[in-house]
Amino acid sequence: MNVKIEYNKKVYEINSNHGKSISIPMNFNSNNNPKFYDEINPTKESYTSNDITYDINKDAGCNVPVVKFNVHCSGTHTETGAHIFKGSQTIGELSNLNFIPSRLITIKPQKQSSENYHVTYDLKDQIITKEILIKSLESYNDFLECVIIRTLPNNEDKLKLNYNEHNHPFLSNDAVYYLKEKRVKHIIIDTPSIDRSDDGGQLKNHKIFFSNNDNSINKNTVTELAFIPNNCIDGRYFVCIGYPKFELDAAPSNPVVYKVI
Numbered sequence: 437m438n439v440k441i442e443y444n445k446k447v448y449e450i451n452s453n454h455g456k457s458i459s460i461p462m463n464f465n466s467n468n469n470p471k472f473y474d475e476i477n478p479t480k481e482s483y484t485s486n487d488i489t490y491d492i493n494k495d496a497g498c499n500v501p502v503v504k505f506n507v508h509c510s511g512t513h514t515e516t517g518a519h520i521f522k523g524s525q526t527i528g529e530l531s532n533l534n535f536i537p538s539r540l541i542t543i544k545p546q547k548q549s550s551e552n553y554h555v556t557y558d559l560k561d562q563i564i565t566k567e568i569l570i571k572s573l574e575s576y577n578d579f580l581e582c583v584i585i586r587t588l589p590n591n592e593d594k595l596k597l598n599y600n601e602h603n604h605p606f607l608s609n610d611a612v613y614y615l616k617e618k619r620v621k622h623i624i625i626d627t628p629s630i631d632r633s634d635d636g637g638q639l640k641n642h643k644i645f646f647s648n649n650d651n652s653i654n655k656n657t658v659t660e661l662a663f664i665p666n667n668c669i670d671g672r673y674f675v676c677i678g679y680p681k682f683e684l685d686a687a688p689s690n691p692v693v694y695k696v697i
């Protein structure tokens with residue numbers, strides 16, 4: 437179905453049947469999941485009551501799985517300022533995260549940079565700098581409410597990478613300030629964090645992005661551990677960040693992107 441969306445006094449068209457998921461499938465009782473800090477895979481057990489195990493493979497009438505997983509460490513998830521700030525809104529309290537005008541960019545992080553990051557980093561680290569983002573975004577003033585960042589190399593290893601064994605790229609502080617200058621409210625990225633995996637627990641990029649210039653907390657979101665298939669080309673999209681109404685700082689999510697026709 438073709439759907440017309442009016443945005444910035446212009447009409448754009450998408451096909452609602454052609455949305456593409458940019459999230460990582462969560463597998464239960466399986467090693468096929470990414471890992472960041474916590475290496476325990478999501479688990480699933482069947483609910484058991486009155487000697488009935490609710491599993492259709494065990495002659496029950498239906499499946500009733502009871503699951504356990506680490507929201508931040510095992511797959512695609514979307515978080516709010518509540519991840520780091522007291523008194524911030526939960527993900528379940530946010531609404532209207534649908535058809536967000538977005539730009540998908542593909543970037544190659546760089547080694548070493550003179551840009552600011554709040555802790556020293558080493559030669560193994562890869563940085564997403566303001567300079568890199570400027571090249572992808574500077575000429576645009578629209579479709580910037582959300583920026584979707586695909587890092588190179590991009591392959592299906594990301595679906596089950598153990599990030600405790602592989603350094604992930606992270607943004608410089610300057611890069612985050614630049615996104616705020618461009619009025620970006622939502623970041624979707626295919627790394628497990630916009631900060632270095634170990635920044636001494638400061639999470640300063642998160643603090644920058646989730647606060648306004650007057651230090652109040654905003655309603656921005658960050659989606660981490662996305663996976664953007666190579667057949668999604670760079671450009672303009674409307675994105676719906678699907679997520680359950682969890683009263684938590686974060687929830688597993690399934691962003692779906694709709695290409696502007």
Ligand SMILES: [Zn+2]
Pocket residue numbers: 508513515628660686
């Ligand atoms: Zn997170």
